[in-house]
Amino acid sequence: MIPVVSKLPQTGTNIFTTMSALAAELGAINLSQGFPDYPCSPKLIELVNNAMKNGHNQYAPMAGIMPLREQIAIKTEKLYGTIYNPETEITITAGATQAIFTAITAVIHPNDEVIIFEPAYDCYAPAIRLMGGVVKSLELEAPDYRIEWDMVKRLINNKTKMIILNSPHNPTATILHQEDIDELSSLVKQQDILILSDEVYEHLIYDGETHHSMARYPELQQRSFIVASFGKTFHNTGWKIGYCMAPAYLMQEFRKIHQFLVFCVNAPMQYAIAEYLKDENNYLSLSGFFEEKRDDFRAGIEQTRFKLLPCSGSYFQSVTYDDISQETDSEFAIRLTKEAGVASIPLSSFYSKGTDKHVLRFCFAKKQETLDRAVDKLIKV
Secondary structure (H helix, E strand, C coil), rough: CCCCCCCCCCCCCCCCHHHHHHHHHHHHEEEEECCCCCCCCCCCHHHHHHHHHHCCCCCCCCCCHHHHHHHHHHHHHHCCCCCCCCCCCCECCHHHHHHHHHHHHHHCCCCCCCEEEEEECCCCCHHHHHHHCEEEECCCCCCCCCCHHHHHHCCCCCCCCEEEEECCCCCCCCCCCCHHHHHHHHCCCCCCCEEECCCCCCCCCCCCCCCCCHHHHHHHCCCCCEEEHHHHHHCCCHHHHEEEEHHHHHHHHHHHHHHHHHCCHHHHHHHHHHCCCCCHHHCCCHHHHHHHHHHHHHHHHCCCEEEECCCCCEEEEEEECCCCCCHHHHHHHHHHHHHCCCCEHHHHCCCCCCCCCCCEECCCCCCCCHHHHHHHEEECC
């Protein structure tokens, strides 16, 4: 064997793969990984088929087909009042994770510091480290998981290059509020700090709350990469199609990397999504659809010994289990899968230090009968 020095020596198989594999092996109900178990729109499938039959089966343009970029620009202006130039400021990507990796790769150099908030989606820190950057993590406190901006100020120095935000937040299902935007704006106003805003659950906001996209605020928009996901929006995570929006000076650097990672993205699906986006109800109806699922699932969990944490967005619900067990969250999640037949994700896997607050995350983007069966099993725990 030829010796290889790992670039990510502490990284193994991620928790999502592990728990999904365990659920499949045991025939457990998989509420761990964030994907639906119901089909996407038949209309969207039909549009993909039509695109294939119409010959859209070769390479798409590197930045994505113009009709799709134009529809994203129209959607963004309607929702947030900001105009993005589809020619120079929007790029179609192979999912949101690729967009995140590309943005980090484009601007982070060795010893640049990047602030992330934990629990954090697991692709942020490895990408930073691969670029030689330094991860500066700030742990959020349950149950509200709000950002303590005074602590953020203490982390900032002349090496701080980027702040990564995620709202609605995976895994905690919390959202940014206007006070957070005010604090962030004040914090970066006189600083050369970029923002990477992971907004893949932008349409999954509940209780009449507002999605505070970076696109709403000119002073933030001009320093932000905004990442979104059609897979999350349209129930087809396996298609791996997302996009990134950024001002032209940032997008220019983004595309330099993008062209050598994937060059371009699945062409017929781009044509289908471009057509599908013309009906705004296809995305505006999502908050009501998922809020109903959230409410039903929470009502079910209230019948168990688990304790609900707040859920203002995304399709995840976190719970504590202190009244049931004092095992670590990883131990308990595995035992819950084996003995109760319901798979979840332990939140310690979202912390670089493995912080364990006895919290599990369930995904409720499932058929009603799937959620009902899961609740019936959890009631017996």
